[in-house]
Amino acid sequence: MAEAALLLVTTKIGIAVGVEMLHYARSVAKLSENMTLIRNDQELIRAFLKEIGRKASTDGVTETWTGQVRRLAYDMEDIVDQFVYIVGKQHQKGSWWSSVKKILKKPQYLFTLGEIATGLEKINRALTHLKENRDWIQPITGVGDIFATNYDSQQQLYLPGHDYSISDDELVGFDKNRKLLMGSLNLENCLNLQIIALWGMGGIGKSTLVSNVFRYEASNFECRVWVSVSQSYKLDDIWRRMLKEIYPKDKKEFDAEKMTCAELQDELKAILKTKRYLIILDDIWTAEDFRKITEVLVDAKMGSRIIMTTRSEEVASIAPDGCRIKVVPLEEEDAWRLFCRKAFPSTGNHICPLALQECGKLIVGRCDGLPLALVAIGSLLSLKTQNVTEWKLFDAQLISELHKNDNLSRVEKILNLSYKYLPDYLKSCFLYCAMFPEDHLIHRKRLIRLWVAEGFVEQIGNCSLEDVAEGYLTQLVQRSMLHVVERNSFNRIRCLRMHDLVRELAIYQSNRESFSTTYDDSHGVMHVESGSRRMSVLQCKNGIRPSTGQCRLRTFIAFSTSNASSSLFPSESKYLAVLELSGLPIETVPNSIGELFNLKYLGLNNTNVKILPKSVTKLHNLETLSLRDTDCLSLPRGSEKLKRVRHIIILKLLDKTYASFKCFEPMEPLEGLWNLKDLQTLGAVRASKIFVSKLASLSQLRILNIVGVRSSHCA
The missing domain is CATH 3.40.50.300 (P-loop containing nucleotide triphosphate hydrolases)
Incomplete structure (x- = not known):
């Protein structure tokens, strides 16, 4: 999946070098030129990797080389984010030229142009070295070439x-x-x-x-x-x-x-x-x-x-x-019958011994109604001793067995074949879904906003990024990679889920490619894998032990934790684009959140947060701010500077059954809220005469939840 990482960073470079001020500042323009050269090299490497990907198998040298390409793409992404942060300061105050002079004269931000230039030089040297090493794998890649074989x-x-x-x-x-x-x-x-x-x-x-x-x-x-x-x-x-x-x-x-x-x-x-x-x-x-x-x-x-x-x-x-x-997965009863027929072929009526039923049903549940897995795993267990201890050990090592056991390798190959032939722009989107817990209902709007924040979605014509992302989602559903659980009254997808076994294999692939790590210490102490770009905390009882790679996290999503709120904000992760902490016992948001210069998505739904710190107004890349069902019903003064925000959801539910007319409390309209030209979602906001009169300024608005509209507002 190094191709997907390269696609993401080359797209980011294209955006970065398109900044208007680059035409005027010579030092910045030189950096832009270097980045363009790097992008050209990475596009060639990406094309080469696509050719490798069409082979039936790859050797260890190729795998190692591909891993080095991926790490280099991640390094380049860091540089690009630093660069965008530096040049983005021109929009915050004064003229563009005065901002340029300040940047060139005195390093006053998290990063400097000198640091970026040094980083680019290292990238260039590494790229040159990679291109030279590519000769090593040329004769080897033909070994597994499926084009050389007949039908x-x-x-x-x-x-x-x-x-x-x-x-x-x-x-x-x-x-x-x-x-x-x-x-x-x-x-x-x-x-x-x-x-x-x-x-x-x-x-x-x-x-x-x-x-x-x-x-x-x-x-x-x-x-x-x-x-x-x-x-x-x-x-x-x-x-x-x-x-x-x-x-x-x-x-x-x-x-x-x-x-x-x-x-x-x-x-x-x-x-x-x-x-x-x-x-x-x-x-x-x-x-x-x-x-x-x-x-x-x-x-x-x-x-x-x-x-x-x-x-x-x-x-x-x-x-x-x-x-x-x-053809859909088998129902629970049919899945159990099929499993028993393969696991106990010699037993009368294929009855599972009582002592093995609990463990057997856990294994069947992991197969999630997939006949191929049920038959393969059942057949393998029929050769093992009918012993509870041995079956429990097999269950605990099931995913490892899929990768290592020759009798189960076909299951992995067939499931992974769907992933292997996804277009590059869908691979990241698919792996991202594996960060959600098992059997979790993934809501369409939330997932789309996360994808957009991650930079996975490419602008196509005049379509909004959200519309393009919904097209991606539809493709994954049509390819049977995700399953629709519910649709709304307009037949649009409301929520989805991932097949359990597919999710486990996606998690394995994510770890292997440093795409993401799922953290769950419910069965003991865990250590975070170094170098992973994203972390999903499923269970956290003992506290997350930081690693050297954690400072480069792009995403931190937590679903369950018993930790104090101070540990929930990974302050050392300056590059974070997504911080999703909905449903956690958080009461305060630290002022240091304003240092997350790259943050695009902040989710604090169903928390105990009552107020946002003033530093939130520094998050100039913020696109989604969600505080649904909290006590925080106002934005800090100066939030009108968040020019890139696309979705604001702030309200407190008063009646979760939605039976009463007044089922939620809205936010108070902020002075200048109508100047947020990219705003697509606003809910819920209390009506005021001036806000209603300015609504026409929000030309991109698609969802508006407004409360307390009076006859005096109608004009």
């Missing part, structure tokens, strides 16, 4: 679930979808070529279900072909395999290996226009893949069928209404 040799790598194929009596929880699929195949009055799509997350059982139906229905079709489509497929290999399956085995003059792509296409069309065929396209990734492959599938009005499986809702939408089947 047939890739099958075992990409065929989902075939190592753990389920027999008919073990096809648990699929009855409804099996009937739907059979019904779509046997539409007697429909002779048109019909496309049927099954979609859902990796390992959910799509291929297993289709394989079962294929076994029974294939004889009703003259031609039957099963094609597994990898991300790196070659079209001629796909067509060649189809032709081999279709041609009579005794046709000696047939040699598909020597045929060109055009010849394969013509031959397939010529055969299929005279046959009733059933084609299975397993694991289709994009609509374009489907379009290319199906160019040879002629509709001869003979009742032919195409069944495709996919992880993407967007791809599944190719199939008509009524022929799209969403």
Whole structure:
């Protein structure tokens, strides 16, 4: 995921060097020029890494080199944030030229131009060294190159679930979808070529279900072909395999290996226009893949069928209404039955011993209804001693087992395949979701604001960052990486959750790439991993032990802690962009918060905070300020200087059932509140004559919660 880190920092550099004053200050412009050169190098490295990422496997040297690239990108991000902080001072007071003179004359801020210049020189030297070392990995990367292999040799790598194929009596929880699929195949009055799509997350059982139906229905079709489509497929290999399956085995003059792509296409069309065929396209990734492959599938009005499986809702939408089947995780009862059938194959009725039931259900719960995991883990446990101690040890080491145990590695590969082929701009967004606790309901608005604050969202045309981020969220849902739990009355996503096993693998990936660390000391003392950019505190009873890397944190999110409030504000983390402490026992916000020059998101919902310190007005990058259901109902004087703020949510709930007309207490309108031109969300605010008259100034406003509007305000 070094590509995603490089994407983030190159985007930041582009913003930084675009500052207007750079055209006037020679020293600052020189820094801008150096940063542009670094960005160009990083773009080349990113392109190189994308090529590496297309390989089936990578070696240790490549992994080490990629890790060095990632760390360098993080160092560059620090430099860029320092630079933006320095030049940003021009907007705070006086003319831009006087600000430049003050910056050049006397270092008076957290960082100086000299420090930034020195940092850039170190980055440049490190980049040069990295580019030289890249030669080491050139001959090695070809070893795992999946482009060098033919289609047939890739099958075992990409065929989902075939190592753990389920027999008919073990096809648990699929009855409804099996009937739907059979019904779509046997539409007697429909002779048109019909496309049927099954979609859902990796390992959910799509291929297993289709394989079962294929076994029974294939004889009703003259031609039957099963094609597994990898991300790196070659079209001629796909067509060649189809032709081999279709041609009579005794046709000696047939040699598909020597045929060109055009010849394969013509031959397939010529055969299929005279046959009733059933084609299975397993694991289709994009609509374009489907379009290319199906160019040879002629509709001869003979009742032919195409069944495709996919992880993407967007791809599944190719199939008509009524022929799209969403495969969802198994219900708790079905999951337990499937697990027991694999874990106790020799026991009468596959009954789990009473002593193992508690631990067994914990393991099944970790699988979260995912058939692939249930079958693989159940099969592995069937080989172990039926002993509570051994089962508990296995449960405690489950995630480690997924990475190390050859019998479970397929589960990890299939789940990680979805992550591997995410676009770079979605990888960070996806890993970010793993920072929330297990089974946590992630609210759309909150998540989008966090992504924007992190800088993950790229400006596209005239769309707001929030609209672009919602598009990202939709893509992750369509790719089955996140699951919608609830939608609002406008059918927009209200809240989501992450599959438990997917979350665990994402946490592992986040730690491996220093993206984030989840902190939970409920089972003993923990130490924070050095160098991680983000920290999520799930449980904190013993106090967080700071590390040398903690000063470079970009995000600090705490969900539960019994610590005193003073330890909840990581004052040494000057680069923080996100500080989310909602729901914690906080009564005061320290004045030192004003030193967090990079802070863009401050969340203090459901806390005991009564007043914000004056230093909050120094947070000139602040975009989101949320104090929902607190006793703090006013902003400090001078808050109108927070020109970049986009969302202000300040109110105290009086009736959490929302049954009464007056269910919350609003904030008092601040003098100059109407000058915050980027404001999109404002709630709740008490109406006043002057504020209502100035509302038209807030042209970006989308959500307004205003209380106490009188007839005298109407004009």
